[in-house]
Amino acid sequence: MERKNCYFISFILLIVVWLAGCDSYAEPSELPSVPSAAEQDHTLEEDVTVIRTLKIGLSMDTLVEERWEKDRDMFKEAVEALGAEVEVKAANGNDALQIAQAETLISQGVDLLVLVPHNAEAAATIVGKAQMAGIPVISYDRLVKNANIDLYISFDNEKVGELQAEAITALVPEGKYVYIGGASTDNNAHLLKEGVYNVLQPFIERGDITVVYDQWTEAWMPANAKQNMQAALIANDNDIDAVIAANDATAGGVIEALAEQGLAGKVPVAGQDAELAGLQHIVNGEQAMTVYKSIKSLTEQAAEIAVRMASGEVIETDTTINNGKKDVPTVFLTPVAVDKTNIEETIIADGFHRAEDIYHGLPNK
Structure with missing residues (x-):
């Protein structure tokens, strides 16, 4: 008889333990929400869009002359004031080096290339490479000839x-x-x-x-x-x-x-x-x-246009200049x-x- 009572008590204890274990699990509705893989990708894309900084490439013929140092410094300052970055390369009057440097900027994935060509004709190669990569090009102060540039800014x-x-x-x-x-x-x-x-x-x-x-x-x-x-x-x-x-x-x-x-x-x-x-x-x-020629005015306007174009905006101008390839939208500033x-x-x-x-x-x- 005592043995039966022991079995009965053990059985009751097992049921209690089992019920206690069931209580430790939350209902499905109480589990934390885990986003799907698609939702995670979407969230990451939104985060990248928010934190990503536009990058402007500046390919320069030379920094030997005083004025080009001013262009570089003022343009960089103006772009950074607009929240973007600038990567500068200077070729010291060497066409082959300027092409190689521009290729480096393109491979780095700049959002837009600003080009001061050493050779107006040879620089067309750079423009072609940039646009094959889907990168718009601004011809800065010097016009690139026979190339599909997106905009030209200079003094008259x-x-x-x-x-x-x-x-x-x-x-x-x-x-x-x-x-x-x-x-x-x-x-x-x-x-x-x-x-x-x-x-x-x-x-x-x-x-x-x-x-x-x-x-x-x-x-x-x-x-x-x-x-x-x-x-x-x-x-x-x-x-x-x-x-x-x-x-x-x-x-x-x-x-x-x-x-x-x-x-x-x-x-x-x-x-x-x-x-x-x-x-x-x-x-x-x-x-x-x-x-x-007010370099401050030139660099500030070029920086504003560059950042807007890098963001995907199409810039319309009242003036165009034919460079042998197309009528290029042009912004002219006034010299004194x-x-x-x-x-x-x-x-x-x-x-x-x-x-x-x-x-x-x-x-x-």
Whole structure:
């Protein structure tokens, strides 16, 4: 009898333990929700969209000249202020290197490529590679020829040449002129020359002005510009009345050649870019004028457009320029002629250069 009671009690205990174990499991409705694989992927995609930063590639011809350092620094600052990143490559005037660097930027998956071409024709290869990868391209300051670029932003370089020639012909309406151009591979150099001759041609036709020397400057190098000016002086027995140089760097080479003959400050010289050395030449009377192109305005507008395009926005413009391949949507900014009389209200007022840097150590302040 006692054994039966033991069995009965054991049976009861087993039932109690079993019921207690059942209570430790939650009902299905109480289990935590686990998202499906599709839902997890969707959530990850949304997270990436939120945290991903747009990346702009900047492929530059060179950083040798002062102005291009300003372009790089100001563009980078403007893009970063808009919440994007910039990866910069500079090719030092080497076409093959610029193509290789651009390929690197493309392989890194930049959202947009900003291109300052060394060679207007060779750079078309870069544009083709970028667009095969679905990356839009902005041609910055220099037009890429025969390529399907998405947008071109620059100053009106033909107008720059006109401003140079207008200033010099006002000073020297008659006489022997020398034109020292930029690099023949740079489309801007051709536009500058067109603008200069737009103004000079009526003087030439009247016989008032004779262009006695006209030469391109390889790679825009001041040393090459100096050699060109030396050749012009030799060919004309130093009988030169005015010089128009394609930029302030080449104007510097011209002034060196004139100085060797005791002619610096006696022959008016025009440049452009408003480089510090050019402004100092102006203050010293060795250069007549320069053309100021507000790099701050250019970089800020280029940065805004680049970020908008990288985000997928289509930019429409009122102006187009045909580059041999298509009518390219174009944004033009306005250049300003600068001489000794308006340096402070233009260059200094914009913060492009400081007064103490321009006038430092110069007696003519």
